[in-house]
Amino acid sequence: MTSERNEPPARAGRRPTMVDVARLAGVSLKTVSRVVNGEPHVQRAMADRVLAAVAELGFQRNHMASALRAGRASATIGLVIEELTNPFYSTIAHVTAEMARDRDTLLLSASSEEDPVREEQLLRDLCSRRVDGLLVVPAGCDHSFLNSQVEMGIPVVFLDRPGTNIEADAVLLDNRGGARSGVRRLVADGHRRIGVLLDSVDVHTMRERLAGAQDALADAGIGYDGALVRGGVRDPATAATAVADMLTQPDPPTAFLALNNRITVGAVQELWRRGSDAGLVGFDDFELSHLMPRPLTVIGYDTRELARRATQLLFARIDGDRSRPRTVVLPTELLERGLTPARTPR
Amino acid sequence: MTSERNEPPARAGRRPTMVDVARLAGVSLKTVSRVVNGEPHVQRAMADRVLAAVAELGFQRNHMASALRAGRASATIGLVIEELTNPFYSTIAHVTAEMARDRDTLLLSASSEEDPVREEQLLRDLCSRRVDGLLVVPAGCDHSFLNSQVEMGIPVVFLDRPGTNIEADAVLLDNRGGARSGVRRLVADGHRRIGVLLDSVDVHTMRERLAGAQDALADAGIGYDGALVRGGVRDPATAATAVADMLTQPDPPTAFLALNNRITVGAVQELWRRGSDAGLVGFDDFELSHLMPRPLTVIGYDTRELARRATQLLFARIDGDRSRPRTVVLPTELLERGLTPARTPR
DNA sequence: CGAACCTTGGACAACGTTGTCATACTCTCC
DNA sequence: GGAGAGTATGACAACGTTGTCCAAGGTTCG
Structure with missing residues (x-):
């Protein structure tokens, strides 16, 4: 030319x-x-x-030079979750990315792997890249270091669990109510000895769900039995082991409450393997739950809505909303699908 | 103080x-x-x-100012996939993010939603942010616009499907061989009329898998019957419909080959619903496949390895590897799990 | 016909950082 | 004791862009 x-x-x-x-x-x-x-x-x-x-x-x-000079936003938001492979988190990432796109904003995502140290590193790194805002599913137990960031213009919204030592928006699930209604269902089916499988009480959601389960037991006048609560269940494999172990104890549980979907999968697997007819309710729905060898009752919720609300809140903050931090709690729903083969239905 | x-x-x-x-x-x-x-x-x-x-x-x-001045890398790589919700893609994102972390690099990820226009926009946007490199599961049919980017120092590695009109690294699966072995299995079980369910022949992987299926049929001396190939199956719901439809035709298929995991799920669901004993082989393994109401034989592969190789390749390029673009093809594996209730086993 | 305006274009500084170079000082060694 | 090497610090320009300001030329109007 x-x-x-x-x-x-x-x-x-x-x-x-x-x-x-x-x-x-x-x-x-x-x-x-x-x-x-x-x-x-x-x-x-x-x-x-x-x-x-x-x-x-x-x-x-050059976007960087442009943003630098204009003191403008970087058109990027940071998302810190536990691990992208879990459908719960990937759904969040997807919804957020989608909403961000409408604002020509990209998503910088990172997994904390439930490591508080790593979480803090990632968050600091994201801040040093001057993201416009942060969406965090917190793993750590102290987020006070984010206070100054918020002050200096990087808003933070917590998702699924509240942040600690920081006043910030949070969008949560009604974990306690959900677990309560799940156990209530098992009790209504006649179960009195209900095994509860959970990850770790260090995790906020687990504590809440456990408390909800205990609420329901107390409601039904069933005493607390420490032998029926099993912590440290991190994945399907350990869940299967835990179920097997509990079933071979004297006076075994007749039903289980699995406090997250990974645990549920392991429990289903083990119960199926042994041909057990124990009742089972799982927290978290998952895509193929209705195709399991035995239909499952699960405590479900709208993950997309969770992400949507959190992202909305974040963008409102980015756009200058300086009102007091809000905490939104979304409802759960008991999805009854056959399950809990009532031992002694009455 | x-x-x-x-x-x-x-x-x-x-x-x-x-x-x-x-x-x-x-x-x-x-x-x-x-x-x-x-x-x-x-x-x-x-x-x-x-x-x-x-x-x-x-x-x-300020990371941006620093990178700008030093002319240095932005310590960010861009990942463009179809949609994060699919476990296949979230696994890729996860593996890549993990490997990136070892280099203090973050992942800027975006979903193309299979829209070529959007894909191009995203890629351009990522380039304008001066990512250090791009990892792409291509949806578009012309990636020539990336040539200049590669020349100017943003290497690109394609994943799962090759790029078009561009010479770049690619890490692919042996789609053709995989489909071939799946159909070979069905044929060995005595099936002669095998329904093939696929998304769209516009997608490279689908074309390859279809070709592999046809290879196997040809090997067995079974003629091609257009009525047995059903395209446009985008999700489990349409897969279920397609299966139902094909089964009610005269001279229906006795077995199905589902060319991706979403289709497999829909097919399982529909076959189960009707109590059909038709054979089924699915492409793509998925987490709960062994817990399906009927055990499934699937054509599996190592998604993590796919991501690992691609990311390695990308980092090698980022580190200055100027050798000729390579194409790596990873093997698939037939995971036989009960299935294909041999109609007339011989 | 000149004042007042608008349009168009450019020179220059600034964003926050780092590379280059210069300076002042200290130490070593013949 | 003075050359040479090395250390510690700072001044300044530059990265690629945009905001501010000014100037030249054109148009309108009294």
């Missing part, structure tokens, strides 16, 4: 900058900036020349 | 910069930079003063 030029091609693998475009088009730097950003007050002919140069050089604005 | 100071606090919600730190510590800007970056040649006492000032102000280096 442009056959003659007196300056050297100038692009030794280097990326073209606005200066290069300006030189090629024979206009000033600022004019290029105006054209690239669609600002008014540039003559058509001049704009065309600039655009031609942009096209020829393959120029692309 | 520091009780007196003559300059104003200076932080009207503004973030402290190195200049602020330098002023407070009474040293030069460059000295702060040295301390913050752990460069040598700073006296202990001076470094301590700087660190104290950093702590007091809550200073945090």
Whole structure:
């Protein structure tokens, strides 16, 4: 196209900058900036020349430089979750990314792997990249270091669990109520000895769910039996072991409450393997739950709504909402699908 | 702590910069930079003063400014997939994020939703943020616009499907061989009429898998019957419909090959619902496949390895590997789990 | 015909950081 | 004791962009 030029091609693998475009088009730097950003007050002919140069050089604005200069937002939000592989978290990531896209914002996501140290590192790293806001499913037990970040303009919204030592928005589930209604159902089916399988009481949601289960037992006048609560169940395999172990004890449980979906899967597997007819209610629905070898009753909730509300809240903050931090609690729902083969239905 | 100071606090919600730190510590800007970056040649006492000032102000280096000035990498890689909710993709995202973390690199991930236009937008956006590299599960049919990016230093690695009109690394699965072995199995079990359910032939993987199925049929001397191939199956619901429809045709299939996991789920569901004993082999393993109402034979592969290889390749490129683009094909494996209730086993 | 305006374009500084270079000082060794 | 090497610190420019301001030229209107 442009056959003659007196300056050297100038692009030794280097990326073209606005200066290069300006030189090629024979206009000033600022004019290029105006054209690239669609600002008014540039003559058509001049704009065309600039655009031609942009096209020829393959120029692309450097987002970092732009954001730096303009003191503008980085059009990025940070998401810190436990691990992306879990459908619960990937759904959150997906919903958030989708909503972010409508604002030309991208998602910088990272997994804490439930490690508080790592969580803090990640959060600090995200802040140093000047994300516009943070969405966090907290693993750590102290988020006070985020206070200054919030003050300096990086809002934080917690998801699924509240943050600690920080006043910030949170969108949570009614874990306690959910577990309570699950156990209530088992009790109504005649179960009196209900094994509870949970990950760790260090996790807020687990504590809440356990408390809900105990609420229901207390409601039914059933005393607490420590032997029926099994913690440290991290994955399907340990869940299966725990179930097997509890069933072979004297006076075994006749039903189980699995406090998350990984545990539920392990429990189903083990009960199925041994042909046991013990009752089972699981917290968290999961995609194929209705196709399990035995239909399952689960305590479900709307993960997408959880993410949606949190993201909305975050964007409101990013847009300058300075009202007091809010905590939103979303309901759970008992999805009865056959299950809990009532031992002694009465 | 520091009780007196003559300059104003200076932080009207503004973030402290190195200049602020330098002023407070009474040293030069460059000295702060040295301390913050752990460069040598700073006296202990001076470094301590700087660190104290950093702590007091809550200073945090601006990653964007730093990367800009140093012309350095942004310590970010871009991942474009179809949709994060699918376990296949979330596993990829997870593995990649994990490997990136070892290099203090974060993952900027985005879903193309199989929309080529959107894919291109996302890729351009990622490039304008100067990611260090791109990992792409391509949806589009022309990636020539990435050529200049590669030339200018943003390497691209394609995952699961090759890019089009671009010479770049790719890590793929042996889709054709996998489908072939799946159908071979069904044929060995005595099936002659095998229904094939696929998404769209516009997708590279689907074409390959279909071709593999046809290979196996040809090997067995079974003629091609267009009525047995059903495209446009996008999700479990349409898969169920397709199965139902095909089973009620005259001379129905006695077995099905589902060309991805969403389709497999729908097919299982429908076969189960009707109590059909038709054979079934699904492409893609999925977590609970062994817990399905009827055990399933699936064509599996190592998704983590796929992601691992691709990420390795990408980092090698980022580190300056200028060798010819490579294409890696990973094997699939037929995971026989009961299934394909041999109609006429012989 | 000149004042007042609008349009268009450019020069320059600034965003927050780091690389380059210069300076002042200390130490070593012949 | 002076050359040479090394250490500690700072001044300044630069990364690629955008905001501010000014100037040149054109148009309108009294």
